[in-house]
Amino acid sequence: NAGVTQTPKFQVLKTGQSMTLQCAQDMNHNSMYWYRQDPGMGLRLIYYSASEGTTDKGEVPNGYNVSRLNKREFSLRLESAAPSQTSVYFCASSPQVGAGTDTQYFGPGTRLTVL
């Protein structure tokens, strides 16, 4: 039981390049999330998926798109990377549809640098 896995662990992009961050969970959870973590700002929600087939914007969605490919996988795409997107990205999941007060389970993170 691996929990929440993320690939890649590290990535360096040039401004304007695109990439997709992958996330998968093997806990049969319904809800999945993407956060970014920046120094002094805690974690901010980018997008979430309350159940398979649904996605919604979080606090900071601009410049990102997501796909809930199936119940296990939730990917985050940067279409045209900008230096302001340099951050550590965390994927998380929780058991219920729509999360409610569930505990969230986090992956190990992807450290992204945009030059």
Added chain:
Amino acid sequence: AQSVTQLDSQVPVFEEAPVELRCNYSSSVSVYLFWYVQYPNQGLQLLLKYLSGSTLVKGINGFEAEFNKSQTSFHLRKPSVHISDTAEYFCAVIFQGGKLIFGQGTELSVKP
């Protein structure tokens, strides 16, 4: 706007000393409260949470937190810290049916 404030960005303490990490939130409406811990180069994991009932909540690794509705606070405490408690600690709040909102984080550094 709803917000979560962790009053100390860094807390250095000596091993076996007590520690309190402070967290305040912006609204006294119905809230659910969480503390997460992030060890170096890892994701976050839940320490404890308050949903209802007793205002004193016990979590893993000897940590506890007290919900104070009148002060809109949820401070985290441990009576005696270990080197292994060195990590970043995040307070997080769900405000009345919304999504989880995180504080800025507090770096706890335990020195021998």
